[in-house]
Amino acid sequence: MRISLMTTCLVDVMAPDVARATVTLLERLGHQVVFDKRQTCCGQMHTNTGYYSEAAPVVRSFVDTFEPSLDSIDAIVMPSGSCAGCVREQHQLVAQHEEDAVLEERVAAVSAKTYELSELLVDVLKVTDVGAYFPHSVTYHPTCHSMRVLKVGARPLKLLRAVEGIDIRNLPESDSCCGFGGTFSVKNDATSDAMVTDKAANVVSTSAEFVVAGDASCLMNIGGKLRRTNSNATGPQAVHLVQILASTQEDPFIPSETILGRAS
Structure with missing residues (x-):
């Protein structure tokens, strides 16, 4: 599979080893990982606080980044339950708040291919044993x-x-x-x-x-x-x-x- 990695801004700044480990794991399982350098934030810190209008430009930026590649990738993976939850649930709420029907459709298309890591592995890649070793x-x-x-x-x-x-x-x-x-x-x-x-x-x-x-x-x-x-x-x-x-x-x-x- 061809999988697009959304690192999340917190991982990018504070825990880059998490992003590297995601690439290592998926490539070891035989999948191609791509990374779009235009990605920034999913807008979660805005949406969680109720600032939907302020989140709208961030959501549009997210969609502008990932929508063009939907036909060439199988999935978007995020090593974050909160950020994946934002994309899957809150982006739609932002689009509705802005009364932007076109954005709603674009958000729905992107969110349909977006998965948190454990969802991707278990539900999409159909694997639970990834060959890991951790004697701790x-x-x-x-x-x-x-x-x-x-x-x-x-x-x-x-x-x-x-x-x-x-x-x-x-x-x-x-x-x-x-x-x-x-x-x-x-x-x-x-x-x-x-x-x-x-x-x-x-x-x-x-x-x-x-x-x-x-x-x-x-x-x-x-x-x-x-x-x-x-x-x-x-x-x-x-x-x-x-x-x-x-x-x-x-x-x-x-x-x-x-x-x-x-x-x-």
């Missing part, structure tokens, strides 16, 4: 958009359970939000901090080496709290799902000094 203990945090908007369900766990050497530990209150929510963590910082404090404590309680999720934004939030509250160098580290899936015995994952690693 992990606990999985299902992010809000992936769980409540995309409804990815057990797809990420199916992929994790097929990884050789992995030890998956149940996360208490796993379905509770980590408190990030984009601008929510800025506008409601005290509430956000209380939420991520609880989430970090639950992660630590599992004694897992890694906390894994499908969104770099949530991992940035959880990982930041873990770094600030746990001085123990062996404490849990935040890692994206695709970084585990891209890890093999020949090319094992090594935590890098990114926002998802242990750098301050």
Whole structure:
């Protein structure tokens, strides 16, 4: 298959290893990955906050970038449940808010080929065992958009359970939000901090080496709290799902000094 990668702006700036791992994984599975350098933001931080008019130019830019290639690609993949959820659900709301019927049609065409990573692997590529090797203990945090908007369900766990050497530990209150929510963590910082404090404590309680999720934004939030509250160098580290899936015995994952690693 020919797959177009939308890295997301947060991954591009804060966690580029996630984008690299996505390419590594998909190419190892025999697929061609293309990258359109015109891509910018999906507009999620605008739509989540209710600024639909302000989001409209961003949505149009997204469509202008990906619509022309729809006939030459099989899918658009995003290593982010929240950004994929924005494209699949909120872009349509923005078009309706702008009363732009043409934009609605264009958005529908693009969103129909847009998938979050675990959806692409399990539903489109029909694979759960990707040949990964990760001899570490992990606990999985299902992010809000992936769980409540995309409804990815057990797809990420199916992929994790097929990884050789992995030890998956149940996360208490796993379905509770980590408190990030984009601008929510800025506008409601005290509430956000209380939420991520609880989430970090639950992660630590599992004694897992890694906390894994499908969104770099949530991992940035959880990982930041873990770094600030746990001085123990062996404490849990935040890692994206695709970084585990891209890890093999020949090319094992090594935590890098990114926002998802242990750098301050």
